Amino acid sequence: MPDWQQQLWDAVDRRADELIEVRRHLHRHPEPSNQEYATSEFLQMRLAEHGIASVVPQHRRGVIADSEDQSAAKRVALRGDIDALVLKDRKQVEYRSRNEGIMHGCGHDAHATCVYGAIVTLAELAKAGALPCPVTWRGLFQPAEETATGASEMVANGVLQGVDGIFALHVDPTRAVGTVGVRANTFTAHCDAMRIEVEGAASHAARPHLAKDTIAAAAQFVTAIYQLVPRGIDSQDAAVVAITQIEGGSASNVIPDRVTMSGMIRALGRDVRNHVVGHVAHVAESVGQLTGTKIHIDFGVHIPGVENDLRLTNLVANISGSLLGTDRVQWIDRPSMGGEDFAFFQEHVPGVMFRLGSSRDNTPASGLHTPLFDIDERCLAIGAKVLATAVVEACLDS
Known part of the structure; x- marks a missing residue:
């Protein structure tokens, strides 16, 4: 394992509590599609605390953050969606939704947190000179996934200019924490x-x-x-x-x-x-x-189907295998009949979405879009590690 990779993973582990804190704040304060104003402000504030400059598009929803280093031959984007569902949170936990009838029942709070963790860690290691090459990234915190309008809105705002590839993940309550599901080509309907x-x-x-x-x-x-x-x-x-x-x-x-x-x-x-x-x-x-x-x-x-780039899919599989063990990387036999507006990004640049195991060991998990949906928060650090490592590997491959 390269020294930089272990340093990156150790750096993510050191902020594991921070990732849980960010995710729980988002979970307590969900906002539905097209109303993600406070969510965007919160993420922009947290990024600024780490010295990461970001912008909010004209509609005041969503956040775009770029690396300080713009010298790499490739720019790699990471996408995390931020909107919540119109759904009552029935979990009896301290971090349950405080916005009545609105809930992060699809894991977007986790997706945004993983992207946040990845880019904050990359920024930290870049400042320390601990990365093996120039790394240029763009973090996209996307609104309105549930209404399938947010990705195309961001594309229209030019977020893919100069981007050579894009990565995303989706939590999967049918997979145990510590596993990853990957599939090349057709991924969703x-x-x-x-x-x-x-x-x-x-x-x-x-x-x-x-x-x-x-x-x-x-x-x-x-x-x-x-x-x-x-x-x-x-x-x-x-x-x-x-x-x-x-x-x-x-x-x-x-x-x-x-x-x-x-x-x-x-x-x-x-x-x-x-x-x-x-x-x-x-x-x-x-x-x-x-x-x-x-x-x-x-x-x-x-909404087009998500079509995963083969090379980027193999990259995610190899990284996940190194991190978790090859036996913890599960190749998905059949595509999902669900939809994902991540596909709008893939119409312009190669991209891959993978499944991040999020259920507690030996505990039946409530499904996506259900009032009891929750995650094992250990998956946050795993997702951040895979995404951050993918950015570095993609830049090394340039």
Whole structure:
């Protein structure tokens, strides 16, 4: 093991308590997507305490921090998301959310803390002359991941100018702390949010023949896509369509003239996604004609699938193997059907996201997006070590 690597890992270990402190502050004070003002101010303040200059974009959400040394042949970015979920925190711990109905239920507090730990450590070792080469990094604390708008917003602000590669992690409650999950190429699914509006004609419930029944049309639409979408794509292609919200009607004796629905399409591969979107639109048109209603679909923001660069994936795997042991690096067999707007960064530069084991040993963990979600905080130092080491190795490879 190179001397610089051991020094880096030791330096992260020395600030393990600081990382827990930062993570718990973020966990106590979560902010939802597009409202991450105090979170951004807190992170900027903590970075300034270590002599790291940073800027907050014009919308006052998110933080961009650059290394003092800009002489390396490569600039490597680290991304940590900072927004929280609209979800009630039901954990009985001292650091539970103090913002009622808002919770870091997806681990973004941990992701931001790992990036914070990595860049603070890199800055410390650079000042001490303990790094093996010039190292140029950019820390991105990204807002609005949950609404899939934050990454593209940061890209539009120019954060990838001069960046040659980008690394990110996601905590994984299905993996024990001290393990890492890696996968090259397709890592997550393409995702499309749908808002569906059914327009018809209202009538008294006693006279359904006078209505263009939106409730019946909505029911037929849901049934049709659940039956026909799986039959309309190759059985070896992964795709999921889910309707998750239905709203309509105001009285038990009135057939309403409008019903709205929301849902998601998830698919592995752009071609499969395009086929499913077209199939759902065709079903909507057909059901509308059959029922005499009009069914409009707004597909909203499309989130591409995360496609991990092979070279950077192998780099993370090798670093993790040196840190944890090769038996603690788990190659993921199948991609996730979840979505991640980290993919928007990867449309411009090579990147990799990996899974950071975060469950306590031999303790069943509550899943992501659940009111009891939590992490084993030992994973914070591990994540910071892997990210910081990846930056140095990438610069050495230039």
